[in-house]
Amino acid sequence: MKHCASFFSVLPVLLSVLLIPEASLAQIDREAGNMISTRSEVIAQRGMVATSQPLATQVGLQILKNGGNAIDAAIGANAAMGLMEPTGNGIGGDLFAIIWHEESEQVYALNASGRSPRGLSYDELMDILEEKGEDDIPPYDLLSVSVPGAVDGWFTMHERFGSADMEDILAEPIWYAENGFPVSEAISASWRRSVPFLKDQPGAFEETFAIDGEGPEKGEIFKNPDLGNTFRLLASEGRDAFYRGEIAEKIDTWMKENGGYLRYEDFDQHESEWVEPQTINYRGYDVYQMGGNVQGTAVLQMLNILEGFDLSETGFATAETYHLFIEAKKLAFEDRAKHYADPTFHEVPYDVLLSKEYATERRKLIGDTAREDLTTGVDVLEDGDTIYLTTADKNGNMVSLIQSNFRGMGTGFVVPGTGFSFQNRGELFSLDPNHPNVYAPGKRPFHTIIPGFVMKDGEPFMTLGNMGGAYQPMGHVSLITNVIDFGMNMQQAGDALRWEHSGSTQPTDDVDDHLTDVGLVSIESSIDYQVVRDLEAMGHDVQIGHSFFGRFQAIMRDLETGVYYGASESRVDGQAAGY
Template identity: 75%
Template sequence: MPLSSKVFSLIMSVMIFCSMFSFAQADREANGLNFASRSEVIGQHGMVATSHPLATQIGLDILKKGGNAIDAAIAANAATGLMEPTGNGIGGDLFAIIWHEKSQKLYAINASGRSPRGLSYDNLMKELDKIDSETIPPYHLLSVSVPGVVDGWFELHKKFGSLPMKEILKSPIHYAENGFPVTEAISYRWRNSVPFLKSQPGAFESTFTIDGEGPKKGQIFKNPDLGKTLSLLAKSGRDAYYKGEIAKKIDKWMKENNGYLRYKDFANHKSEWIEPVTTNYRGYDVYQVGGNVQGTAVLQMLNILEGYDLKSMGYGTVETLHAFIETKKLVYEDRAKHYADADFQDVPYDILLSKDYAEQRRQLIGETAMSDVSTGVEVIEDGDTVYLTTADSEGNMVSLIQSNFRGMGTGFVVPGLGFSFQNRGELFSTDPQHPNVYEPGKRPFHTIIPGFVMKDGKPFFSYGNMGGAYQPIGHVSILTNIIDFGMNIQEAGDAARWDHSGSSEPTGKITDQLNSSGQVNLESGIPYEVVRQLRAKGHKVEVGNSFFGRYQGIMRDHDKEIYYGASESRVDGQAAGY
């Protein structure tokens, strides 16, 4: 019996659809798109990628109003400080790398704050004795250093900005005063932080809770105090924070609560424009911030890994992961011993970043897991941060990272100001022989690192992967996914990740020599056969149960004159272009 025309048409439609799906799937596999959760975002005139969709839209609006990438980055960062206080805010620090199209030059800024000038090392040790601690505790006023982010904004704006700060901060102020819906992942971290932090001295509970609790997903949250602070900055500039009303309020509150920062610490604060450190990896010039930041570890790891044919070894294989893990162990020992404030310590970059040194270290990697790695005080394996990147129609690109360190920071909120202080001072060493030892007016070690890649003298890729001590691992994973394994920038972030903990730390304290290879954690996308193979090599491996960071990236295609954008698929972020 002949088929009716309707049935025949339906069958043919299904066959055509299946054929199209098969061709599309084959095309994705041929181009290495097996891991992408979604397509890259493509824009011709500008791109913004942040960890919060509303912050991304605020940055994009700035670009559409005629602002440049620097203006958009400042606006987006002000918004994330409001909307994602679990990772950043104007009580924290900032680092950025900027490609400036007009001058055809790459710039870097260290906008991190310094320790109290009135607190000596000897007095610090006496204070620690009182609380029976050998290290600086994270939720104590001893851990508070001068917040550098606001000065960082104004330094960026003074050098490269286009729109007035009143216009740049207008939307963040509006959302602070009128409210915004809290996103899912941020709500989860926020609600987990509140039970502990709301007991801290100051105005944390009245500032950051709704009826004594962290806001639920979709709940509208307002921070009118932060709105007033941002309005004051828009009107009076950075001096309102470091020499005016805000600094005076902080000074008064610190004295009343036995804190250590004083007005002069704020008045003397300044950001520093620096030369980024760099290495070449397979023809790509990779840039990081050095000094008291762990960016140098990315470059050291790449130098060692350059000696392996990763493409032939394959993504996610036991050979590749073993090389990654062992390389991380070697580099993090240097990180623990050498990275510190360049004003106080001469970091030996000529040795650390040399290809000869990388070759020497590579020779230490064998067929089984190294087990003579010392275990440090595990204080920075986790850390909440925001990373964002922007690009504009002129060709300017910004790679910016900003953090309170431990989630919402210390939880110390000066009444009326609307933000919590960071606890970066926790990362000072108390060992007087260590390069990162506490000293007055010194910048502590930082985990937060912005990344930037140049190719043939042109800006290629602005990226970051926040997450405490994981960040160098994340940077290396993203870059090797793109350069060695041919992934696009969205897939590079979506692909299953690995982590390793148990290395020595820049705090300088070693608990013991456990003769341990440390702990490897893999996301579930890594085949279990690989887990077994790694264990056979002596690695202690667990699936999941770790924080694998969060990623944003923008790639510039000079031939097509477009930008590709990508954002972390595991949480709330968004990349958007126009």
């Protein structure tokens, strides 16, 4: 009788499903059809924060509730993320942000990436590499450490747009650093993989990031009082504590004692840069990205190429659409490998790369089969861990921010007493003296991390971003086309089936290198296998899974009501929250 009672209790639900038209089933079963979504968007009116760690989301949200704006919330959430997800970011790394400032009605872009040691010349670098028997800059070596730019990025944003005191912004991150927080599931898994690999690096890595010699388990309380003390110095003394005061002096001493190359002067002379964001119009939407030494231009180039195809006609997750995506990516990435570099040292030819005419010419190279021989169309004179977060406030300000150590927990070099690991972004310099991205002292290396922003009719429409090294341009294009071409909401756009292509020429390669095979296409496991067979028939090499498809956050603003729609990565620990 117990089973009968259970059956009759669900019978009304079964009958209601049977009476609903097939087209509406996706409203009930989010696994049905193409519009896969694990949960609803978060909808709120006065403010929104989306990060990959729920406690960090709450830190940003509390700043908004206390009267801070979106810029303040982004800084506070980023500080919390560096503590709570050190496997992807921290103040030993760099930062990029795109900001919509409602009062001035403008989009602003900030390049807060650091530069190579000014005292290490190209010839000296090559001699050191020869002595070490290395052909490239090794990732876990002091040669790969560039000046961390994140802290200066915080204070540069705050000075121009912030409203709350920095003491209030950093109060909760300081509390969590000193009193501890329970480590979330996906972060714990990455952390536990990293500790055995990095714990023998010179410095204080193990005492800072390990518990009994291992990374913290899921739910285990972790504290980082040294980072808390660093935050206190920043709150009371400002950015100069990091670049001209006690922290810079500690780093200078430690580098000299351990054979490092950064010096006090590198920190003293560091500054972030407000730059002109790059933009193109895609089907009536103005898409903004970071240019220069950042790969955001690839997003715009891919969209320019794809605009010549009717994606709504070819359809979501079809072999024809994937073929167009993959080939557009190959074309854009050959330009990425040859032209994206620090604009202080190299003039990036945006007038050509982002023109509709150039896109038309490149589009002609897409045929019915996979291309395996490509290079850039302009004459020339991959895995990383990152976090992306986004915020919005009641006044209409919106922040798209990305921050990274590059390889997971970075180099693993921790100056005792500071609480953070240095990034290894310097690994991404080319050593070809003729390449725009070649190493030079005081130069910013190529970066994979990109914040995204979309406008519609002069109004802010959407912030978006996803971590994941070279995957990021592909992720941005997928999110944008999922919304604009395939009509998905923000959570559906991020939850939908993902693809990735690897094997393109890299900005670290020689200037004469180019694509010589079809590369490898990876698609998440829920793909219809007939699509795989169709792609293989076109000449693509396809694997199911076995790749990294990034993690996303996004906020969309209703252009009529001003209501925010937040979305976050459901594959891991992400959370969007509003009020």
